[in-house]
Amino acid sequence: MRRHFAAGVAAVATVALLAACSGDPAPTTTAEGDAPAAGSAGELVIWSDAERAEAIKNAAADFETDTGATVTVVQKNFEDLRADFLAQVPTGEGPDITVGANDWLGEFVESGVVDTISLGSRAADFEQVTLDAFTYDGQLYALPYAQETVALIQNTALVGDTAPQTFDEMIQMATDAGFGDRPFILYTNGAEGDMYTSYAFQTSFGAPVFVQDEDGSYTSEVGMGGEQGLAYARWIQANGSAGTGYFTDTVDYDIGNELFASGQSPFIVQGPWTIPTFQDAGVEVAVNPIPSAGGETAAPFVGVQGFYLSAQSDNALLANEFLANYVATDEAQQALYEADPRIPALTAVAEDVSDDPVIAGFLAAAQNGVPMPNIPEMGAVWDFWNAAQIALITGQDPDSTWTSMVASVEQAIG
Amino acid sequence: MSVGTRTAEHPPGTPPDRPDERAPRESHARDWRGLGWGFLVKLALMAVVNAGGVLAILSAYQVGAWVVLGALVVLLAAADWIYFARRTLPLKYMFPGLVFLVVFQMFTLGYTGYVAFTNYGTGHLGSMQQAVDAALIQDERQVEDSPEYPLAVVRDGDALGFAVNDDGTVRVGTAEEPLETVGGAQVDDRGTPVAVPGWEVVPRAQLFSDADLQAEVVALRVPVSGDAEDGSLRTREGSTASVYTSRLEWDPAAQTITNTETGAVYSPSDRGQFVTEDGERLAAGWYVNVGFDNFVRAFTDATYAGPLLKVAAWTFAFAILTVLTSFGLGLLFALIYNDPRIRGRKILRTLFILPYAFPAFMSALLWRGMLNAEFGVINDWFFLGANIGWLSDPWLAKIAILWVNLWLSYPYWFLVTTGALQALPGDVMEAARVDGAGRWRQFRSITLPMLMVSTAPLAIASFAFNFNNFTIIYMLTGGGPAFSGSSTPMGSTDILISAIYQISGVSGGRADYGLASALSIVVFVVIGVISALAFRQTRKLEEI
Numbered sequence: 001m002r003r004h005f006a007a008g009v010a011a012v013a014t015v016a017l018l019a020a021c022s023g024d025p026a027p028t029t030t031a032e033g034d035a036p037a038a039g040s041a042g043e044l045v046i047w048s049d050a051e052r053a054e055a056i057k058n059a060a061a062d063f064e065t066d067t068g069a070t071v072t073v074v075q076k077n078f079e080d081l082r083a084d085f086l087a088q089v090p091t092g093e094g095p096d097i098t099v100g101a102n103d104w105l106g107e108f109v110e111s112g113v114v115d116t117i118s119l120g121s122r123a124a125d126f127e128q129v130t131l132d133a134f135t136y137d138g139q140l141y142a143l144p145y146a147q148e149t150v151a152l153i154q155n156t157a158l159v160g161d162t163a164p165q166t167f168d169e170m171i172q173m174a175t176d177a178g179f180g181d182r183p184f185i186l187y188t189n190g191a192e193g194d195m196y197t198s199y200a201f202q203t204s205f206g207a208p209v210f211v212q213d214e215d216g217s218y219t220s221e222v223g224m225g226g227e228q229g230l231a232y233a234r235w236i237q238a239n240g241s242a243g244t245g246y247f248t249d250t251v252d253y254d255i256g257n258e259l260f261a262s263g264q265s266p267f268i269v270q271g272p273w274t275i276p277t278f279q280d281a282g283v284e285v286a287v288n289p290i291p292s293a294g295g296e297t298a299a300p301f302v303g304v305q306g307f308y309l310s311a312q313s314d315n316a317l318l319a320n321e322f323l324a325n326y327v328a329t330d331e332a333q334q335a336l337y338e339a340d341p342r343i344p345a346l347t348a349v350a351e352d353v354s355d356d357p358v359i360a361g362f363l364a365a366a367q368n369g370v371p372m373p374n375i376p377e378m379g380a381v382w383d384f385w386n387a388a389q390i391a392l393i394t395g396q397d398p399d400s401t402w403t404s405m406v407a408s409v410e411q412a413i414g
Numbered sequence: 415m416s417v418g419t420r421t422a423e424h425p426p427g428t429p430p431d432r433p434d435e436r437a438p439r440e441s442h443a444r445d446w447r448g449l450g451w452g453f454l455v456k457l458a459l460m461a462v463v464n465a466g467g468v469l470a471i472l473s474a475y476q477v478g479a480w481v482v483l484g485a486l487v488v489l490l491a492a493a494d495w496i497y498f499a500r501r502t503l504p505l506k507y508m509f510p511g512l513v514f515l516v517v518f519q520m521f522t523l524g525y526t527g528y529v530a531f532t533n534y535g536t537g538h539l540g541s542m543q544q545a546v547d548a549a550l551i552q553d554e555r556q557v558e559d560s561p562e563y564p565l566a567v568v569r570d571g572d573a574l575g576f577a578v579n580d581d582g583t584v585r586v587g588t589a590e591e592p593l594e595t596v597g598g599a600q601v602d603d604r605g606t607p608v609a610v611p612g613w614e615v616v617p618r619a620q621l622f623s624d625a626d627l628q629a630e631v632v633a634l635r636v637p638v639s640g641d642a643e644d645g646s647l648r649t650r651e652g653s654t655a656s657v658y659t660s661r662l663e664w665d666p667a668a669q670t671i672t673n674t675e676t677g678a679v680y681s682p683s684d685r686g687q688f689v690t691e692d693g694e695r696l697a698a699g700w701y702v703n704v705g706f707d708n709f710v711r712a713f714t715d716a717t718y719a720g721p722l723l724k725v726a727a728w729t730f731a732f733a734i735l736t737v738l739t740s741f742g743l744g745l746l747f748a749l750i751y752n753d754p755r756i757r758g759r760k761i762l763r764t765l766f767i768l769p770y771a772f773p774a775f776m777s778a779l780l781w782r783g784m785l786n787a788e789f790g791v792i793n794d795w796f797f798l799g800a801n802i803g804w805l806s807d808p809w810l811a812k813i814a815i816l817w818v819n820l821w822l823s824y825p826y827w828f829l830v831t832t833g834a835l836q837a838l839p840g841d842v843m844e845a846a847r848v849d850g851a852g853r854w855r856q857f858r859s860i861t862l863p864m865l866m867v868s869t870a871p872l873a874i875a876s877f878a879f880n881f882n883n884f885t886i887i888y889m890l891t892g893g894g895p896a897f898s899g900s901s902t903p904m905g906s907t908d909i910l911i912s913a914i915y916q917i918s919g920v921s922g923g924r925a926d927y928g929l930a931s932a933l934s935i936v937v938f939v940v941i942g943v944i945s946a947l948a949f950r951q952t953r954k955l956e957e958i
Contacts, residue, residue: 110536110699249787311548407901
């Protein structure tokens with residue numbers, strides 16, 4: 001008797017299990033079948049990093065009410081967005097819109113995954129550098145929302161808040177304050193090199209990484225060779241282990257920030273993302289444009305973030321409507337700024353938030369800057385460039401190191 | 415229970431239930447006696463498997479992944495057949511393993527092999543049709559001084575058109591009919607046409623709720639005039655229009671793109687790009703089969719050959735030295751701490767294993783900090799604060815890598831050899847002692863050979879693992895310091911796998927997955943051959 005009962009229970013359980021399992025696919029198919037009949041407005045899929053997701057959802061709420069479309073925001077790591085977008089748009093699995101950085105553009109265009117966009121008359125309201133950053137071969141490919149750059153951060157308790165105009169002036173200020181050993185922190189990512197952070201010093205010698213044409217678009221002509229480039233190389237070498245010793249190959253991200261936060265050195269070139277670390281450590285900071293080392297304007301890279309539209313989007317009209325009339329608004333840009341304080345791309349919003357002296361400092365630095373190159377050739381530069389920086393800091397011959405680096409870059413980009 | 419029942423269970427003449435007399439015993443799969451517990455459990459499990467399988471098949475069907483769908487159907491059918499048929503006993507045990515083998519090993523290998531023969535990578539990611547789309551998108555440009563016209567989408571039966579407000583005059587056109595002024599139209603206060611005689615204005619709400627209509631509107635180009643040179647109106651979001659021109663024309667029949675301005679004809683090349691006869695190319699490409707090109711490039715490209723040779727030599731040195739040093743140190747400590755006279759052996763042994771228990775990438779990062787020339791504790795504590803560039807000198811960086819990897823892996827060998835030592839037969843050792851062998855002789859002639867029988871295969875596995883030990887290289891030195899004056903971004907501590915990561919551009923910049931896959935296959939073959947040869951050698955060890 002017991003055995004029969006148990007068998008019965010098992011049978012019922014099995015049937016229930018089967019029912020439960022077979023129940024799963026059924027609604028999916030029905031939903032699929034109903035969708036076109038109901039005339040749904042479609043679904044916009046937007047990829048975003050964690051910081052921006054909430055602000056995008058807020059902008060999407062009005063859009064959803066107005067158009068009846070649904071907006072799904074998919075959160076990903078910012079670093080993964082680029083590769084995932086490249087891999088998935090061609091397979092049809094990609095989003096309609098993704099958040100991204102301007103230096104991805106060249107690769108996106110070559111791979112045919114992005115659509116052009118138009119800001120119409122609204123374009124005049126954006127900082128020009130942010131539009132240039134997303135312009136490739138004369139076409140605009142993304143709606144910019146923020147820009148960021150590195151700037152000179154100084155510890156006001158140690159050296160006051162006067163902005164040094166030249167590199168030598170900065171060294172003098174630090175030496176006078178008793179920091180002759182390490183007047184300035186050059187972040188080099190340890191022994192790997194980091195030309196992103198030190199690029200402004202190179203441009204102050206008039207040696208841009210790639211030559212820009214008259215409308216500001218980068219060409220694939222390497223601009224680092226020649227006498228200006230060599231002058232810069234000699235300058236690094238003269239401040240490395242073979243010279244003054246101000247530059248070392250030992251400063252990685254944490255060490256550099258720690259040296260500054262603990263008051264062991266009064267000047268550092270870093271981005272806005274390090275400011276909270278310094279303020280939490282109780283350091284009073286002033287942010288200023290990077291001083292010139294070679295006489296010309298020290299122009300750092302300005303990285304711009306924006307919204308890319310997929311070339312394979314089935315909802316291009318909705319996506320354009322969302323970008324042009326819901327994300328490009330002052331309110332939405334303000335909300336994006338509040339979600340993650342980076343310099344807004346809309347001039348009016350940027351000026352609005354500039355009463356924060358730290359933001360104003362970074363904005364001033366950015367106004368000196370040049371857009372981060374968006375041509376695909378840029379990817380081939382970093383490894384050689386960074387390695388040359390380290391070689392010079394560790395005292396190798398500047399002329400041959402720099403010349404062979406430029407030759408390697410030219411060969412790599414073909 | 416009555417006596418009758420008892421008789422029914424043991425009919426006269428049947429031997430009593432004594433298993434030892436029924437040899438050979440029939441497999442339990444064959445003496446199925448009805449709905450037993452085992453069967454019910456099996457039924458339940460198979461129900462789950464089938465439900466999951468059907469769900470996966472349906473979702474594969476929805477996204478149109480036909481290869482995946484086919485594979486799923488075959489696997490599911492095979493599972494049902496194997497677990498419900500009577501004749502498939504061995505397969506019942508082997509099937510799950512086989513599925514894992516196919517999904518995780520064969521598929522990965524096969525797919526890598528497939529990619530190695532294509533030019534899949536930056537600029538060659540999608541299909542030819544997508545490259546055409548991209549070329550047309552990238553070519554269509556807004557006319558420089560084009561104003562933004564307020565726009566309404568209008569319809570007359572099947573014909574879809576744009577009504578734009580051109581400075582107070584409403585003009586209407588369709589794909590075939592250029593813009594014509596329409597009298598009597600009304601506009602709202604934003605200038606958008608709301609009523610156009612002869613046309614039905616499509617309300618915005620209707621536009622937003624109809625995906626097909628949206629696609630039509632986005633694709634619609636309305637010529638401004640009879641002259642194509644003047645361009646066409648285009649809308650992106652359905653409320654304003656601007657004038658655009660495009661120069662490129664796609665001819666699907668001839669599979670060519672023509673530039674109407676210069677007359678240049680771009681035809682598809684065998685490298686997956688549109689090129690003219692003068693070699694001018696369009697930006698976007700698609701991926702194609704390139705045969706053995708990637709393999710040829712890996713071996714013959716002069717820029718890679720020299721540095722790759724150095725990298726290969728270091729890879730072998732790194733893998734072999736790591737195994738030798740960590741095996742030696744682990745064995746030494748195992749011999750010492752195997753001595754029963756040592757007190758607290760268990761605690762000490764546990765402590766020895768600690769480095770092995772840390773995640774390798776964490777340890778590598780910690781060591782990177784400790785080896786920092788200026789701020790690291792290694793120089794401060796052991797080298798009188800000297801600025802020794804452990805990570806920036808080519809030879810010191812190699813030593814640093816070997817040292818850290820020794821630190822990471824000797825506990826493993828300590829663990830393995832301790833176990834092996836304890837499993838050595840005591841009588842053989844005693845016999846050796848009785849025969850007058852000294853400690854060194856005992857170790858050389860008895861302990862080590864017998865240890866090798868059980869540990870040599872592990873040493874080969876360890877060699878293969880370290881040959882591809884990407885983590886330690888990437889986390890500790892990033893392959894640096896870079897070869898000075900080299901035309902490839904490789905460094906003194908790069909091993910093959912990290913060099914592949916660098917030169918294939920997968921790390922950033924122009925990714926070339928085809929070349930990366932081809933190189934990975936070469937590395938796989940190298941490791942496979944070495945391991946196979948080494949395993950043959952170990953058989954000799956067992957003949958002692």
